Amino acid sequence: MTDTASAGTLTRRGLFPAEPGRRAGEPATAKRSVARLPAGTPSIVAGQAGSVRFEGIGKTYDAAGGKGAAAGVRALHGIDIEVPAGRIFGIIGRSGAGKSSLLRLVNRLESPTEGRILVDGEDIAAFGEDALVALRRRVGMIFQHFNLLSAKTVRENVALPLLVAGVSRPEIDRRVDEVLRLVGLEGKHDDYPSRLSGGQKQRVGIARALVSGPEILLCDEATSALDPETTLQILALLKDINRRLGLTIILITHEMSVIREICDRVLVLDRGEVAETGAVWEVFGDPRHAATKALLQPLARGLPEDLASRLRPERDRRAGEEAIVELRYDGRTEPDLLALARPFGAVRLIDAALDRIEGHTHGRLVLAAALAPGEELPDLAALGRDAKVLGYV
Ligand SMILES: Nc1ncnc2c1ncn2[C@@H]1O[C@H](COP(=O)(O)OP(=O)(O)O)[C@@H](O)[C@H]1O
Ligand SMILES: [Mg+2]
Numbered sequence: 001m002t003d004t005a006s007a008g009t010l011t012r013r014g015l016f017p018a019e020p021g022r023r024a025g026e027p028a029t030a031k032r033s034v035a036r037l038p039a040g041t042p043s044i045v046a047g048q049a050g051s052v053r054f055e056g057i058g059k060t061y062d063a064a065g066g067k068g069a070a071a072g073v074r075a076l077h078g079i080d081i082e083v084p085a086g087r088i089f090g091i092i093g094r095s096g097a098g099k100s101s102l103l104r105l106v107n108r109l110e111s112p113t114e115g116r117i118l119v120d121g122e123d124i125a126a127f128g129e130d131a132l133v134a135l136r137r138r139v140g141m142i143f144q145h146f147n148l149l150s151a152k153t154v155r156e157n158v159a160l161p162l163l164v165a166g167v168s169r170p171e172i173d174r175r176v177d178e179v180l181r182l183v184g185l186e187g188k189h190d191d192y193p194s195r196l197s198g199g200q201k202q203r204v205g206i207a208r209a210l211v212s213g214p215e216i217l218l219c220d221e222a223t224s225a226l227d228p229e230t231t232l233q234i235l236a237l238l239k240d241i242n243r244r245l246g247l248t249i250i251l252i253t254h255e256m257s258v259i260r261e262i263c264d265r266v267l268v269l270d271r272g273e274v275a276e277t278g279a280v281w282e283v284f285g286d287p288r289h290a291a292t293k294a295l296l297q298p299l300a301r302g303l304p305e306d307l308a309s310r311l312r313p314e315r316d317r318r319a320g321e322e323a324i325v326e327l328r329y330d331g332r333t334e335p336d337l338l339a340l341a342r343p344f345g346a347v348r349l350i351d352a353a354l355d356r357i358e359g360h361t362h363g364r365l366v367l368a369a370a371l372a373p374g375e376e377l378p379d380l381a382a383l384g385r386d387a388k389v390l391g392y393v
Contacts, residue, residue, distance in 0.1 A: 049120055050085035050215040050248035052106055058114030059101050059272075075101040076272045079115070083265075085215075088242050088249045090263035090280070092256065092295055098272040099252040103218050106250065107139040108132060119216070137165070140209030144221035146201040148193040148208075154180070155189040158207045165212070179207040183237060199230035206237065210245075217241070219251040223258060235261045256295050260284065260357060268292045281360035285330035301353045301364065303390065311391035315371075321392050322368040323377055324350075328386040331360035343378035346370040368393070 057079035060072040075098045083089045091099050104110040105117050108124055116123050119135065127135055148157050155176055162172045180186060183203040193201055202222060209217055219238065223231040239262045242249050253259060259266050259280055266283050268275040270291035276283060287293045302308065303324075311324060329335065335354075341347050347369045354363035371377065371392075380387040 050246070051118075051120055052083040052216065052248070052250065053118040053121075054079045054081045054083075054102070054105070054115065055118065056080060056115035057102070057105065057112045057117065059098070059105070059110065060113045074272060076112070079274060081267055081274065081277060083248065083250060085120075085248050086242070086246045087264045088239065088251060088262050090259040090266040091250065091252045091269060092254065092259055092266060093269035093275070093291065094295075095254065097269040097291075099269055100220055101272075102269065103220055103250060103252055106216065106218055107136050107141060137161070137212040138214050139216045139218060140212065140214035141218040141220070142202065142205040142209050142222045144224045146193070146205045146225075148201060148204055150193050153190050153192055154185065154196070154204050154207075157193070157204055158211055161208065161212050175211050176207075179210045182210065182241070183207045197230070198226050199233055202226065202230075202234050203237070206234075206241070210241070214247065216248045216250065219249060221252055221254070224253070224255075231258070232261070238262060254295075256284075256299050260299070260355065264358065268295065279358065281331040281357040281362065284355070284357060285332070285360065285362040301351075303366070304351055307350070307366075307393065310393045312393065313391050315377075315392050317374055320371065320373050322370055323392055324390045325367045325369055325380065325383070326386075326388055326390050327365045327367070327384050329354065329362045329364070329384075330386075331357070331362040333384065334361045335365055340365075340367065340383055343380075343382060344369040345372070366390070 057076055058074070059076035060074045063072045079102065091102060093099050101110060105112055106119065108127070111125065116125055118124070119139070124132075124135060149160070152160070158176045158179060159172050162175060167175075176189075180189060183206050185200065185203050185207065188196070188200065188204075193204065196204065205222070206217075217238075222238075223234050226234060235258065238249055238251070241247055242262075251258070251263065263280050265278065266280050267277040268283070268289060268291055270289065275289035275291040276287070283292060284296065287296055303311070307324065315321065315323075327335065327340070347367050349365060350368045351366040352364070354361055354365070369377075377389065380389070
């Protein structure tokens with residue numbers, strides 16, 4: 001990871017140093033536009049820059065061809081969600097669940113057909129042209145396929161939003177240098193995108209999104225085109241940006257592993273509706289909705305094959321054998337090793353899949369407990385709420 005803390009200009013809220021009279025974290029480029037906001041527009045509430053609230057959101061796309069009576073596509077329905085400032089908020093769901101539709105409402109690339117969206121407490125539907133321009137500087141976005149201009153260098157790609165905003169040349173150079181350092185692309189200024197790896201291209205995308213000093217970063221499947229190792233690097237970078245800059249990140253993915261890696265909270269969308277939402281450790285520890293369970297399936301671990309093939313459902317009391325005991329942890333308790341061993345004469349830990357998410361341990365342990373011929377199985381309730389015997393070997 002690049003060490004940009006030493007650069008001196010990186011602050012907890014916002015990339016660029018505050019000018020006199022500018023609130024920390026407020027993008028410098030937004031200043032003019034904000035000054036031209038229509039009278040009566042509420043000012044951003046200090047201390048919660050980067051919060052998003054969806055209230056009763058519905059979105060129906062017009063039917064293809066726009067034929068009047070034909071029913072449109074209902075992409076979203078009845079969404080009430082709060083995204084707290086400064087957090088990493090994950091949106092997951094199958095293809096077509098409405099994830100992109102929901103995300104694109106935040107910077108008004110799309111407008112809802114029902115409900116309203118509040119960014120920092122302001123209803124963005126009320127924004128006129130100037131306020132909308134300012135909003136789009138406050139809300140950066142990165143994409144699955146990077147959306148870089150192939151005929152422009154890294155420096156030119158990143159500088160583009162500032163050029164459009166009429167920022168002075170020296171200021172553009174200063175900011176482009178700073179964000180490229182932040183994303184670990186020093187020395188790549190004059191390369192063209194075709195010479196970069198996928199991970200480097202996404203770093204350019206992130207730099208371009210950060211160069212306007214946003215308070216919210218929207219990521220639509222930003223790691224879906226990357227290999228697993230590069231995915232981890234980009235996720236680490238996003239997490240670093242979130243921690244250092246206090247930036248709110250709203251991230252879409254179809255991979256639960258991405259949510260587990262960096263998100264604080266998760267929203268599971270299913271057919272345009274909220275399937276469930278909550279802290280990641282809670283949703284992972286105790287998934288309620290079928291859609292969540294299906295999405296978590298790839299992370300689930302079956303019993304190791306060698307064991308599964310030998311497992312007998314019934315005891316053979318005449319022989320010495322082992323009971324295979326499974327323990328599940330939903331984030332509310334942790335394995336107490338002494339307590340696990342106490343009921344048994346001899347016990348082995350033979351498989352374990354535990355994760356720790358935000359200080360909460362969840363997953364599964366499998367024990368093999370020795371039973372002498374005729375010996376009763378001890379009461380498993382003492383081991384944990386969900387302790388159960390899978391079978392005998
Ligand atoms: N511009 C559009 N016009 C018409 N239908 C659309 C448009 N964008 C998305 N949809 C439809 O809305 C639904 C949700 O799409 P989308 O938000 O892209 O889902 P996801 O990102 O979860 O895959 C899908 O049925 C999709 O076909
Ligand atoms: Mg999508």
